[in-house]
Amino acid sequence: MLRTAIIGLGPIGNIHARHYQEHPNCELVGLCDIIPERADDAACRFDAPAYYDAAEMLRTVKPDICGVCTGGHEYGGDHYTPTIQALKAGCHVLGEKPVSNDIAEAEEMVRLARDQGLCYGINLNHRFTRLTRIARQWLNEGRLGHLLFINMAMWIKNPRETSLWFQVKALHPHTIDVMRFFCGDIAAVQCFVTRAPGRTIWSTAHFNFKFACGAVGGLTGSYDIERGHPMERCEVAGVDGRFVLDDMMHKLTWYPANNCETTVINNTPFGMIPEKVFDDTFRNRIHRFVEQVSDGAKPATIEAGGADALAAQRVLAAAITSVEENRVVEAPVPNDAI
Numbered sequence: 145m146l147r148t149a150i151i152g153l154g155p156i157g158n159i160h161a162r163h164y165q166e167h168p169n170c171e172l173v174g175l176c177d178i179i180p181e182r183a184d185d186a187a188c189r190f191d192a193p194a195y196y197d198a199a200e201m202l203r204t205v206k207p208d209i210c211g212v213c214t215g216g217h218e219y220g221g222d223h224y225t226p227t228i229q230a231l232k233a234g235c236h237v238l239g240e241k242p243v244s245n246d247i248a249e250a251e252e253m254v255r256l257a258r259d260q261g262l263c264y265g266i267n268l269n270h271r272f273t274r275l276t277r278i279a280r281q282w283l284n285e286g287r288l289g290h291l292l293f294i295n296m297a298m299w300i301k302n303p304r305e306t307s308l309w310f311q312v313k314a315l316h317p318h319t320i321d322v323m324r325f326f327c328g329d330i331a332a333v334q335c336f337v338t339r340a341p342g343r344t345i346w347s348t349a350h351f352n353f354k355f356a357c358g359a360v361g362g363l364t365g366s367y368d369i370e371r372g373h374p375m376e377r378c379e380v381a382g383v384d385g386r387f388v389l390d391d392m393m394h395k396l397t398w399y400p401a402n403n404c405e406t407t408v409i410n411n412t413p414f415g416m417i418p419e420k421v422f423d424d425t426f427r428n429r430i431h432r433f434v435e436q437v438s439d440g441a442k443p444a445t446i447e448a449g450g451a452d453a454l455a456a457q458r459v460l461a462a463a464i465t466s467v468e469e470n471r472v473v474e475a476p477v478p479n480d481a482i
C-alpha cells in the first residue's frame with residue numbers, strides 16, 4: 145500500500161484526493177492546506193487526517209507519494225516550496241501544472257527529483273486519454289509516414305486578469321505538452337498575441353513552431369471564447385495520412401492519404417456528460433503515476449515527468465521573448481539539459 149498525502153486542497157486537490165482514494169494501492173494518510181477550513185473539509189470528505197503545515201505533515205506521516213496541488217501567482221507560483229519539501233522528505237511527487245513559471249525554480253525541482261532518485265510527474269492530463277494514446281500508437285507504428293505538420297488549438301473563457309502573460313502561462317503547458325507528445329522537441333518559436341475588447345492581458349495568442357524532427361506546427365489559444373462548443377483540437381499530418389483529435393477525449397478521425405475512407409473512433413457514448421470525461425483524464429493520469437511508482441519505474445521513464453513539463457515551460461518562455469523582441473526564438477534548451 146502506498147501512503148499518499150496531498151498539499152493544497154482547492155478544487156483540484158480534492159479531485160486528486162478522490163482518485164488516490166479510489167486506487168486500490170493507495171491509502172490517504174494526510175491532507176494539508178494552509179487554509180485550515182480547506183484542510184478540515186477535505187479531511188472530513190476523505191476520512192484522513194488534516195494538517196495545516198506541509199513540513200509537519202511530511203515529518204509525521206512519511207508519505208510514499210505526495211500530490212502537490214497548490215496554485216498561486218499565474219496558477220503555479222506556490223508549487224516550488226512544497227515540492228522541494230516533499231522531495232527532500234523522500235516522497236515521489238505528482239504536481240499540478242505548470243511545474244513552475246520560474247525556469248530556474250523548475251530546473252531545481254527537476255534536478256532534485258533526479259538526484260534523489262525519485263519519481264516526479266506533472267498532471268499534464270490532456271495526453272492521458274484513450275484517443276490520444278491510440279493516436280500516439282499510430283505514430284509509433286509509422287502509419288502517418290514522414291511527419292509534416294501539427295495544428296493545435298485550445299480555447300476557453302477565463303476572465304481573470306491577474307497578469308499580462310496569464311493565458312500563455314496557465315493554458316499552454318497542456319497544449320505544448322500534447323504537441324511535444326506527438327512531434328517531440330521544439331526547436332524554434334514565434335508568437336503573436338492579441339486580446340478581446342475590454343481585456344488588459346494577452347488573452348489570445350498564436351504560436352508558430354519548428355520541431356527538431358523537421359515538422360512545422362501552429363498553435364492558437366484563447367481565454368476569450370465562451371464554452372459550449374468543443375474546446376480543443378489537434379491535427380497531425382504525415383505524407384501517408386493525418387489524424388484529427390477533437391477535444392482530445394471525444395473523437396479521433398483518421399484520414400488516409402491514398403483513399404477517401406475515413407475512420408472515426410468516438411470515446412463518448414451518447415449522453416455522457418463532458419465533466420465526467422474531463423474527470424477521467426485526472427483519473428487516468430493519477431492512476432498511471434501510481435502504477436509506475438508501484439511497478440518501481442525508473443524516474444526517467446515517468447510519463448509526463450518533470451523534465452517534460454520543464455521543456456514546455458522553456459517553450460513558453462521563448463514564446464514570450466518572441467513577442468517582447470518581435471523575433472523568432474531558436475531552440476529552447478533540450479529537456480535533459482538541467
Ligand SMILES: NC(=O)c1ccc[n+]([C@@H]2O[C@H](COP(=O)([O-])OP(=O)(O)OC[C@H]3O[C@@H](n4cnc5c(N)ncnc54)[C@H](O)[C@@H]3O)[C@@H](O)[C@H]2O)c1
Nearest residue numbers: 152153154155156157177178179213214215219222240241
Ligand atoms: N490539470 C488540469 O487540468 C488543471 C485544471 C485546473 C487547474 N489546474 C492546476 O491545479 C492547481 C490548483 O488549482 P486550484 O484551482 O485548486 O487552486 P486553489 O488556489 O483554489 O487551491 C490551492 C490551494 O493550495 C493551498 N496552498 C498553497 N500553498 C500551500 C502550502 N505551502 N501548503 C499547503 N497548502 C498550500 C492554498 O491555500 C489553496 O487552498 C493550479 O496549479 C492549477 O494550474 C490544473
